[in-house]
Amino acid sequence: MALTDTEIKKAKPNKNAYRMSDGGRMYLWVTPSGGKLWRWGYRFQGKEKLMALGKYPAVSLALARERHLEAKKLLATGTDPMALRKVEKTADQVANENSFASIAAEWLEHWQDGKSPRHVESTRRRLDSNILPCLGTLQITEIDAPGIVAMVRTIEARGARDIAKRAMETTASATRSRMVRQHAILREISVPATFSSRVARPTMRGSMRRNYRIFSKRSNSIGEPL
DSSP states (O other): OOOOHHHHHHOOOOSSOEEEEEETTEEEEEOTTSOEEEEEEEEETTEEEEEEEEEETTSOHHHHHHHHHHHHHHHHTTOOHHHHHHHHHHHHHHHHHTBHHHHHHHHHHHHTTTSOHHHHHHHHHHIIIIIHHHHTTSBGGGOOHHHHHHHHHHHHTTTOHHHHHHHHHHHHHHHHHHHHHHHHHHHHOOOOTTTTTTOOOOOOOHHHHHHHHHHTSOOSOTTSOO
């Protein structure tokens, strides 16, 4: 029998955990501490699996059923819902790690060695106030010369030409350091021949390669295109 919101709200913890079935192998797992967790049991390639669908009341009965239905549809197409969730989570982590904000934080951590506290703090403020609002959410491969020029000119429009120049130099330094590190990592990667045709090794995209060359040179003036 399907659950109701009233039944869920009235469910009390016992000495031992117990389940309240909602049908289709989805159930609410009530723990001795009073936690109420949505679970769905299923089989994939002959193996029994248990998928977490969220915690009540943050995940309501209606939302748990939606997630259950979506997972069942994936299973029907031959896709393991839990495996797909793991892949998506990994992809999100990689995206976060490759955002300019993440790269800038990593660069600052290494760069600040040997620098005075005042110098480090001024650079940190420059990042937080002038650079990250424009570039922070972008992936490293999305950072290009026109985007940096736009950031620089926005700062210049405030009459802060020196800050604009330093913001460009800081951006170039942080971006260049990641590119150099990626090349070093790529040289260490060894893909077995049996997988070489199926495994895509990370590479620099054209725009990223051009930017590396651009950032390796100093601009004569802020107003010139990068």
